[in-house]
Amino acid sequence: MAFKKTRDVYFVSGGISKFAKARPEVTFQPMVKEAYDYALKDIGLENKQAQEVFDGSVASYFSDHFSRQLMAGIMIQDYLGLCPLPSHxxxxxxxxxxxCFQEAYKNVASGVMDTCVAYGFETMSHVNTWKGNEFIALASDVSFDYPVGGFYSGYYAMMVVRHMQEFGTTVEQLAHVSVKNHINAFHNKYAQKRKRLTIKDVRNSEMVAWPLTMLDICVMSDGAACGILASEDGLKKIRKATGKDPKNLVKVTGIGRGTDAMRMSDRPHKKVILLAHEKASDYKDLKYPGIHSFRAGRTASKLAYEHAGIKDPLKEIDFVELHDAYTSSEIQTYEDMGLCKYGEGGKFVESGAPFLPNLDYGLGKLPRQGEMPVNPSGGLIACGHPVGATGLMQAVFALWQLQGSMKKHVGDDTIQVKNAKRGAIHSHAGTGTYVTVSILEKA
Amino acid sequence: MNIQAMTPAAEKIRLAETDDGTILFKVPFPKEMKDIQHMSPIIIKQPYHIDYIHSYGQDSPFFAGLANGKLLGTKCPKCKYTYGTPKAHCMECGSPTEWFELPEVGRIHTFTVCHRGGEEFLKETPFILVLVEWDKVDTLFLSRLVGVDTSKPSLKMVGMKIKAQFKRNAKFRPTDVYFVPAE
Structure with missing residues (x-):
């Protein structure tokens, strides 16, 4: 795809509510307001200035079943005092x-808005975990898939079994992801689960869907997140309202999105979609995507890299926040994003490449430790996954990484990626149906 | 032996709980309005049951097939792409597809053993999900596998030959067909 030149888009500020298993003391609107107020405060904006500074918003939440409130978006818009500004x-x-993040980007890049607020939430605590799993499984074909035993962990387990069969990936390699992300989260006060785990702990925890255990899988959460995007003119409006220049700017330099068939059974077995640094001969005998790989994730990466001018992601990106709803999907995503070749995701994590360089994970010396930190925040597995907030949470963590402001915001600079200039965020819908990749850079 | 050594850690002893909730008639209210913000949230239970009328629409012949002991897929007459799970229109070329009967014996493309599940299926755990593949069929089919030990999953099961079997009393759900080992 040829990307036409559009306006520069800056990601100026963000906020996250502390993710938790349940937040019965608030409904969703004040929860979003916690994240929104934090984002405003960070650039010195006052609530009453919102109407003069903001041109509109985009609301993000996944499930009307979980919220049991249709049109929750407008109830956030009014609670934040953003009516009558445009929103969807x-x-x-x-x-x-x-x-949501990309739609806010488009609002600004296209010139429709100079400033746009992206906010999202999910409240998953209003039903028990297994009813929640039933709701989530309704995001599979209700004629052919759901009635057979609708369970997302089961679907992802089938995908990783095929990955293991095809490429020799091991359950210990999966467990590396869980150890890494939980230990990273140990230093992130926003994370829901902050634990020091061993490979053994992961393998010995309760089996959910073979070979995935409880510690291979993210948990359900209540939470919200918010980001503020602006054009050059938008920055001027913020400057006028606050009397100071927004500092530590981050630019959105690439967006990409891809799709695949809802039913895993419908996924084709054809040729690999190649990234700029790959050749067809790398994958002579590989049938693609099958159910071991995510064609949507590869397409999203390819488009985002082309947009941002990235030729070799491993060399040109400093860190990645990606959608690790399962340890297995983190490994599959390394490959989709071209951090390693298809089939090498298990070895990639085992080598230490996606671990932070400065942390002790109890795994001894890892040969490539710190080469490409993935999920320095702790990812979904440890931070939690309040669906509509998750992709925005990743964006906010990436913003803080690029600003070098992790200590200020998460209270610990252990997980600050040093001199990070460019980061990628990756958001994924089950079972690989919609995937987005966005590239953020220090301005 | 002292009592401490005999008793499991206190936090491990739990009275079984349900999420039934309770009926609330009165709630304490502070005398001073300034104390009102310290109230605990009031949490009530809202039952949410519906009978939803779902039509299988264009896919109805598949379910009629199952009720008559036939597993049906579709085939594109134009580009010959073949669907192990029916699609009424070809994803490759857009043409309307035609129905055909899938072979009785297929192979496990991949599988899992579910020890947990959505609430509706919890009572059936552990159960095995399989994606079935057939020669000369381009796409797969999701089903249950029975007659295999759920306590010993291994990658050796991938590629295993399995055979379709049908419920005698059709429920008009995709589980009217399930698979068993073929050899």
């Missing part, structure tokens, strides 16, 4: 937050 809700399963 987006929905794209687990990638809802990633799509």
């Amino acid at each position: 809700r987006v929905e794209a399963g687990g990638a809802t937050g990633g799509v």
